[in-house]
Amino acid sequence: MKLKLALFAAALTGAMGMGAPALAADAGHAEVHKQSWSFAGAFGHYDRGQLQRGFKVFREVCANCHSANLLAFRNLAEPGGPQFSEAQAKELAAQYKVKELSDKTGDVEERPARLSDRWPAPFANDIKAREAMGGSLPPDMSVLAKARTYHRPFPLFLIDALPGFSYQEHGVDYIVALLNGYKDEPPAGQKLDAGQSWNDIMPGNRIGMAKPLADGQVDYTDGTPATADQYAKDVAAFMMWLAEPKLEDRKRTGFRVVIFLAVLAGLLYATKRRIWAKIPH
């Protein structure tokens, strides 16, 4: 079945003169490549080690500029995510300060964060963030992995939608490609404004975020190579969890529903045979 469809797709692509099915980004010349993700497919699940590494990259690098307003410290210890122990999450929270209106003094006071607190944002508000970033606003990361995608040419986008092929990892592919898509210099004849970098993947190619990752920048303690490419994959996986913390649950439920429907179909067929058995037809 898979083979037939693939052949059919290949024939169609050929017939339409579209050449090799390169995954061209909207930006034109650059390509976003499909990565292999542990959480893709019907039985997908997050790789805990990868989520923990991705969190480290997020915390040490991205969180200096990006907020993640939907993330609470307690989420980091919940099933289906990086699954730090509750003690680890508490210890982590205590390293951050949050502001709270004191009901004793009536003043806004700082206190160490607790499990129930949200991840503190690096800037007080969007205006302050833009001021610090030379005019560009670092988007909140909570659902960014779901808010970005890239165009897959015909017929790939149709195949992506078929059950069994269903591909939903466009956002994370895009983020990995974006983080790896920086060029030191813009192509000849192109100019950048102050604070802009050239990025092959960013639509329009001009991005207000300087290249955030370099080899060796974040310490990995589990033997995983500490390269910019690996950081990009790990932080993208973490952002996928951030955007869809119940992904594992959803996929498990989907599988149970399919089994249930298969059993129900069998029972209904047996019932139909029984009912019609003695009736001439």
Ligand code: HEC
């Ligand atoms: C120095 C501050 C800074 C750091 C550190 C930083 N970013 Fe950004 N990021 C920005 C700004 C500013 C923008 C908005 C860029 C624009 O709109 O041109 C942005 C935009 C983005 C976007 C959206 C691009 C798009 O398609 O619109 C993604 C994804 C992103 N950052 C991911 C990351 C990740 C992952 C990290 C950590 C590895 C990170 N950023 C670290 C400042 C930063």
